[in-house]
Amino acid sequence: MFNRSLHFLPDGFDREDYIIATYFIEEKPGIDIIRFAETLAVDMSTGTWTAVEGETEEMREKYAAKVISINEVPNFEFELPCDIAERRYVIIIAVPSVNIGCQIPMLLTTIIGNTSVMGRIKLLDIEFPKKYLGGFKGPKFGIEGIRKLLGVSNRPLLNNMIKPCTGFTPEVGAKFFYGAAVGGVDIIKDDELLSETEYNMRTARVKLYMEMAKKAYELKGEQTLYCVNITDRADKLLDNAKRAIEAGANALMINYLTQGIASMQSIAENPDINVPILAHLDFSGVLYANPYGGLASHLVLGKLARLAGADMVVYPIESGKYRLLDERYRQIAFDLVLDWHNIKRTFPIPSGGVHPRLVPKILSDLGYDCVISAGGAIHGHPMGAIAGAKALRQAIDAFVSGIGLEEYSANHEELASALEKWK
Amino acid sequence: MFNRSLHFLPDGFDREDYIIATYFIEEKPGIDIIRFAETLAVDMSTGTWTAVEGETEEMREKYAAKVISINEVPNFEFELPCDIAERRYVIIIAVPSVNIGCQIPMLLTTIIGNTSVMGRIKLLDIEFPKKYLGGFKGPKFGIEGIRKLLGVSNRPLLNNMIKPCTGFTPEVGAKFFYGAAVGGVDIIKDDELLSETEYNMRTARVKLYMEMAKKAYELKGEQTLYCVNITDRADKLLDNAKRAIEAGANALMINYLTQGIASMQSIAENPDINVPILAHLDFSGVLYANPYGGLASHLVLGKLARLAGADMVVYPIESGKYRLLDERYRQIAFDLVLDWHNIKRTFPIPSGGVHPRLVPKILSDLGYDCVISAGGAIHGHPMGAIAGAKALRQAIDAFVSGIGLEEYSANHEELASALEKWK
Numbered sequence: 032m033f034n035r036s037l038h039f040l041p042d043g044f045d046r047e048d049y050i051i052a053t054y055f056i057e058e059k060p061g062i063d064i065i066r067f068a069e070t071l072a073v074d075m076s077t078g079t080w081t082a083v084e085g086e087t088e089e090m091r092e093k094y095a096a097k098v099i100s101i102n103e104v105p106n107f108e109f110e111l112p113c114d115i116a117e118r119r120y121v122i123i124i125a126v127p128s129v130n131i132g133c134q135i136p137m138l139l140t141t142i143i144g145n146t147s148v149m150g151r152i153k154l155l156d157i158e159f160p161k162k163y164l165g166g167f168k169g170p171k172f173g174i175e176g177i178r179k180l181l182g183v184s185n186r187p188l189l190n191n192m193i194k195p196c197t198g199f200t201p202e203v204g205a206k207f208f209y210g211a212a213v214g215g216v217d218i219i220k221d222d223e224l225l226s227e228t229e230y231n232m233r234t235a236r237v238k239l240y241m242e243m244a245k246k247a248y249e250l251k252g253e254q255t256l257y258c259v260n261i262t263d264r265a266d267k268l269l270d271n272a273k274r275a276i277e278a279g280a281n282a283l284m285i286n287y288l289t290q291g292i293a294s295m296q297s298i299a300e301n302p303d304i305n306v307p308i309l310a311h312l313d314f315s316g317v318l319y320a321n322p323y324g325g326l327a328s329h330l331v332l333g334k335l336a337r338l339a340g341a342d343m344v345v346y347p348i349e350s351g352k353y354r355l356l357d358e359r360y361r362q363i364a365f366d367l368v369l370d371w372h373n374i375k376r377t378f379p380i381p382s383g384g385v386h387p388r389l390v391p392k393i394l395s396d397l398g399y400d401c402v403i404s405a406g407g408a409i410h411g412h413p414m415g416a417i418a419g420a421k422a423l424r425q426a427i428d429a430f431v432s433g434i435g436l437e438e439y440s441a442n443h444e445e446l447a448s449a450l451e452k453w454k
Numbered sequence: 455m456f457n458r459s460l461h462f463l464p465d466g467f468d469r470e471d472y473i474i475a476t477y478f479i480e481e482k483p484g485i486d487i488i489r490f491a492e493t494l495a496v497d498m499s500t501g502t503w504t505a506v507e508g509e510t511e512e513m514r515e516k517y518a519a520k521v522i523s524i525n526e527v528p529n530f531e532f533e534l535p536c537d538i539a540e541r542r543y544v545i546i547i548a549v550p551s552v553n554i555g556c557q558i559p560m561l562l563t564t565i566i567g568n569t570s571v572m573g574r575i576k577l578l579d580i581e582f583p584k585k586y587l588g589g590f591k592g593p594k595f596g597i598e599g600i601r602k603l604l605g606v607s608n609r610p611l612l613n614n615m616i617k618p619c620t621g622f623t624p625e626v627g628a629k630f631f632y633g634a635a636v637g638g639v640d641i642i643k644d645d646e647l648l649s650e651t652e653y654n655m656r657t658a659r660v661k662l663y664m665e666m667a668k669k670a671y672e673l674k675g676e677q678t679l680y681c682v683n684i685t686d687r688a689d690k691l692l693d694n695a696k697r698a699i700e701a702g703a704n705a706l707m708i709n710y711l712t713q714g715i716a717s718m719q720s721i722a723e724n725p726d727i728n729v730p731i732l733a734h735l736d737f738s739g740v741l742y743a744n745p746y747g748g749l750a751s752h753l754v755l756g757k758l759a760r761l762a763g764a765d766m767v768v769y770p771i772e773s774g775k776y777r778l779l780d781e782r783y784r785q786i787a788f789d790l791v792l793d794w795h796n797i798k799r800t801f802p803i804p805s806g807g808v809h810p811r812l813v814p815k816i817l818s819d820l821g822y823d824c825v826i827s828a829g830g831a832i833h834g835h836p837m838g839a840i841a842g843a844k845a846l847r848q849a850i851d852a853f854v855s856g857i858g859l860e861e862y863s864a865n866h867e868e869l870a871s872a873l874e875k876w877k
């Protein structure tokens with residue numbers, strides 16, 4: 032007996048009108064998965080747990096979410112193993128985009144809102160129709176725009192986050208900044224732990240760092256982007272962005288998950304903000320680490336960040352510091368760089384314990400359209416920060432030239448020293 | 455050998471300068487938990503995975519987070535069981551609030567930011583010093599303020615969310631609203647799935663619903679608050695709030711986790727917003743469902759929502775529809791209603807599949823300072839929505855009078871009918 036007949040698509044069903052969400056579900060063997068999937072779909076749209084007078088057939092056809100498929104994995108057919116403790120499913124549901132509108136909060140509320148408190152359900156993927164994507168502006172610069180700003184078209188980029196993370200003055204930070212910039216870093220960012228403190232005011236920092244960028248340019252002949260962290264109370268965010276740009280910042284950084292994805296989007300799409308935005312990973316594990324709940328990492332750090340306009344995304348790489356399966360780290364990069372209708376491509380910045388020895392692996396995995404990112408490996412280099420940055424540029428150059436790290440280090444002492452320290 | 459000597463508190467350590475965070479950690483038996491805890495603390499403040507030149511002893515003493523305690527549970531002393539697969543710990547870390555400032559994004563970035571991608575670590579509790587709480591305004595109305603607006607001091611309140619959730623016009627919704635209001639609902643909210651759609655514009659809805667509230671007042675002599683859902687792109691949120699209030703709305707609703715907790719705070723603390731705010735639970739499971747990661751539910755739905763200024767929080771109750779351990783649902787309520795320095799008390803609204811039979815349990819658990827919340831049990835009542843609301847008011851009255859539901863229903867047909875339908 033079918034409760035609401037939602038699992039057959041109605042006449043005239045047009046995928047362009049629906050957002051397609053894919054879920055992993057684990058449930059006890061006794062559950063009626065067909066009814067459960069229907070309940071999920073209804074709960075994402077018109078209905079509730081008991082029939083109500085106002086919910087008509089016409090409303091359901093137009094505005095209810097539809098179950099597109101239910102697949103059990105593994106796919107038992109003859110009988111269940113007698114000792115089975117749970118059954119697992121992949122379920123695909125189509126949600127009418129007209130209920131949601133082109134905005135991220137109602138999108139998440141609809142597809143992983145109350146669903147998140149209904150059991151072991153993880154959102155694995157979201158597919159957006161072209162029309163829906165058209166309601167988002169995406170990154171203003173993207174990979175190509177950032178390459179243009181930096182004047183670098185033919186190699187992977189190098190990023191540095193100032194270390195130590197926090198607890199220092201702008202004057203102290205400026206020394207770190209200068210070393211990294213002179214050594215050849217393309218993009219320098221604040222640590223996510225520093226936004227504005229009484230001992231390190233943002234505008235003062237921007238002014239000093241941008242002076243250093245200018246001095247470094249005179250030496251190295253390369254531009255340096257400085258992504259200043261503007262994360263703050265929501266009502267201060269836009270003002271922080273404007274004041275930072277007025278003070279000379281040529282890029283911004285937002286801890287977009289603790290700030291709110293929608294808040295980053297509001298900065299990215301603001302016509303007055305004419306610099307690229309770097310989105311930082313912190314808090315992301317809260318959303319994706321659960322194998323049985325939350326959202327897959329490539330959505331949190333890939334599709335959603337890009338949809339919300341991040342020009343660059345710093346995300347984890349398994350390297351002793353952070354945990355992330357190798358396939359996930361590559362999947363996130365795919366979501367950031369593959370063609371996606373009107374939405375520009377976002378620079379992947381895999382990060383966490385990266386040092387020169389990891390460079391060949393990252394570049395083999397992701398290609399040239401990525402940013403090598405190092406904090407400690409630059410500021411903790413035995414010969415100092417300038418050498419730390421040089422060592423990483425040398426590791427990149429070695430890869431681009433098709434030469435192994437050890438061989439290349441024979442003529443490059445900074446790289447040799449780094450390889451010696453971080454084995 | 456102690457790496458950074460952080461686990462002894464320095465001279466002059468003053469708890470008023472620190473936010474105290476408690477974590478659950480599960481790790482392989484081989485890990486050095488003392489070093490791991492130190493690494494966590496360093497990673498939340500000054501340091502990184504490798505020593506860097508700029509990190510001085512003085513900086514660490516002032517600005518580094520400090521490990522206060524490491525406790526293994528269970529607490530092995532003589533030897534480990536030979537078959538032990540993992541060891542579990544509760545670790546307490548003190549983070550200097552001066553690094554963070556009185557804002558929620560940097561708070562979360564600091565205490566559960568990168569930590570969230572470092573392994574099996576769940577944030578169990580946050581303790582704020584009084585001075586830090588003083589930087590937040592909290593709920594503008596709180597329990598006492600809402601009771602004053604409604605003129606109800608001596609009983610639990612009744613809330614209704616319009617069902618069906620979405621897919622209807624304001625005119626259709628107004629009928630549902632009227633029924634609920636006349637039947638005795640104190641607070642009516644939109645479903646979280648409806649904010650603004652082309653078939654249901656917010657301002658039109660507010661005007662019609664508030665007319666119904668007025669009509670209902672003439673009949674019942676009681677006020678009705680209407681919490682209109684303003685969830686939207688971040689750059690529209692304040693404008694949505696103002697336009698809704700101009701159109702007559704006497705309360706607001708925000709899906710605060712998909713919107714961003716900080717965004718809700720910006721509305722709650724805005725001096726132009728002079729109506730109470732209801733915060734909705736959707737997406738919360740993404741943050742707390744993982745036993746080995748994320749944040750405990752009483753933080754997501756309790757402390758943080760209240761800190762960010764929610765006057766009311768709709769949160770799950772285990773009832774067949776949503777999943778939440780009974781002790782968690784009570785713990786959330788404690789976080790919302792107990793005294794907390796300058797921060798007003800927030801109304802707990804446990805929700806999800808609530809019908810009259812659950813009323814005595816909820817009121818026994820939470821006392822009078824809570825809101826009974828029902829959607830389907832009102833709009834799906836066999837005798838219609840007015841009767842559905844009446845049945846719930848009767849269930850509340852029965853409890854307040856100390857009379858059992860069955861006995862009370864002998865003279866109250868709406869309650870009798872509901873008890874018959876939802877056994």
